[in-house]
Amino acid sequence: MLWAAIHLPRRALDAALRRQPDPSAPLALADGPPQRRRVVQANGAALAAGVQPGQPLAAAMALCPRLSCVSFDAGQASRLLDLACAWAYRYSGQVCRDDADTLWLEVGGSLGLFGPWPRFERLLRDDLRELGLAHALAVAPTPLGALCLARQQDGLAVHDAAQLRHALGRLPLALAPFDERTRDVLAGLGVRRLRQLFALPRPGLRRRFGAGLLDVLDRLTGDAPDLRPCYQPPDVFEARFEFDEEIHYHTGLLFPLKRLLGDLCAFLVGRDGGVQRFELIYEHDLRPPSAHAVGAVAAERDPARLFELARLVIEREPIPAPVRAFGIRAADLPPFVPAGRDLFEARPAGAMDWPALQARLQARLGEDAVHQWAPHADPRPEHAQRRVRELRGRYLLPPALPRPTWLLERPIPLRGPAPRLLAGPERIESGWWDGDDLRRDYYVAQTAEGQRAWVFCAAGERGPFMLHGWFA
Structure with a gap:
């Protein structure tokens, strides 16, 4: 097996940046009591202005008056890691995550589908950049080995166990997946690199540290299997965007709508499905949440099409009160079947097929305003057809004599x-x-x-x- 470890060292900051209209503007995450808030992480623009992690927020604001401050949200960071797992599921059926900042996917079985590792790596990095995730990526025969290499240097790739042991031996002990107390004790014994730890007698390590240390070492080098629960995509997608101030106009919902639908489509591609109906949920301060339904004629997962349908619904349907938080919920997730196209497409550029046009008209005019005529099993001409939203099943046999248009x-x-x-x-x-x-x-x-x-x-x-x- 071959595992790719994707380490996300600034996951919480990336989760906040993805919700900013201008990610290049100075931004810092702050945490702590209201009177002593400190900077936890800062983006490149803030760091260039002199803002540093651990700095008092007041000092950071004095150094960079344009600095935007967002509270550290561990739940938001965890949801971003779940989204990354859903995205990775499109490339491998074995995806794992930890409780910190790393996800793994088994890539050995996917190389035949996505090409050799350099090409596969480019695909992964392009998608991660599109998701707005800063990352470090490495490959090794074991998950823990790949994680240690990713922490050491982005882009390292080791394909067999002998090379892995040699590469791990050069790493400092601080990159090893041990708890802080174990690292302190080993440092007191003069152990600075993993090769020194590999050279120590195992019985002595067992007596001093117990079987846990040896188990970690064996899983690190591949001498013991590393059994981890695999990610399973949920059957319902839910995402939410909370605002600092109430939104009074629908134009203020378009940016979060585009971001949330992009996340939905990344989730759908991972599970090889589409969405045919989803809800736009509006949360208000002094009244219960309200919702609008958005539907498509067939399963879709193109973010541009879904955004256009949702935008038309938002423009058509009134929102009963100012919006404090906005979200989407999709439970109707049928399999996605791409539309068949001719090899030499004769349709003009920009033209829409009938399902896309029908869905767009329904979003603008209402679901009951657009229909099709379907044959009905009644010989009387006045009753031989009926209005339906979508043609389903088999057509009736044509009559013996022609019918007028x-x-x-x-x-x-x-x-x-x-x-x-x-x-x-x-x-x-x-x-x-x-x-x-x-x-x-x-x-x-x-x-x-x-x-x-x-x-x-x-x-x-x-x-x-x-x-x-x-x-x-």
Whole structure:
């Protein structure tokens, strides 16, 4: 097996930056009591202005008046790690995470699908940059080995156990996955690098530190299996965006909407699914939450399409009160089937297919405003079709004689000279069960002006004729 460790050293800061309209502006995470708040992490612009981790927040604000401050949120950072796991699931069925800042994915079985490791690594890094995650990435035959290498140097790759042991031996003890007390005791014994620890007799290590240290060493080098619970994508996606101040206009919701839908699509790609219906949830200060439903004709996972549908719903439907927090919830997650396309696409650039156009019209006008006509099992022309939102199932068999493309709302007498009958009669006798009984003989006829009409008369008669439709 071959494991890739993705270490996210500033996960909490990245979670805050992803919620900023301008991530390049100075930003710092602060924590502590209100009177003694200190900087926990800062982005590059803040560091360049002199802001440092551990610095009092008042001093940081004095150094950088444009500094934005966000409270440290461990829950938000944990949710970002869950999102990264959902994204990684698209590349491997074995994805693991710890309680700190690292996730692992088994990449040995995926190299045949995504190419050799250098190409695979580029794919991972491109996606991580798009997600806005600063990271360090390394590959090794064991999860703990890959983590130690990622902490040492970004981009290291070791493909067999012998090379791994040699590479680990050069690492300082501070990068080893031991608790602080064990590292302090080993440092007191003069152990500075892992190769010195590897050289110590195992019985002595067991007596002094117990079996736990040896178990970690064996899992680090691959002498013992490293069994970890694997990530399983949930069946429901939920994400939330909280504002510092109430939002009074829908335009203030567009940036968080775009970010949340991007996260939803990363989640969907990981589980190889789509979304057909989701909710926009608005939280208010003095009243219960409200929601709008957004639907698509077929399963979608294109963030641009989903954003357009949601934006149209937000513009059409009124929001009952100012918004304090905004979120999305998606529980209808069917399998995603890409639309079939011709090899030489003849459709003009920018043109939409029918499902996309239908979903867009429904989002703008309302779900009941757009429909299709579906065949209905009733021989009476007035009842042979019905309105549906989406065609499902099999079409009915076509009738023996053709049907007109233009059916009049109600039949009218056919004026003028007697028409020439081209086909028929086709007798339709039905409707006795609902009070709309009819008994007619239908013909395809040509009028004196050359028009082709669909006419009928009483059963067994040859006139007078009633006009019921026109053929194209």
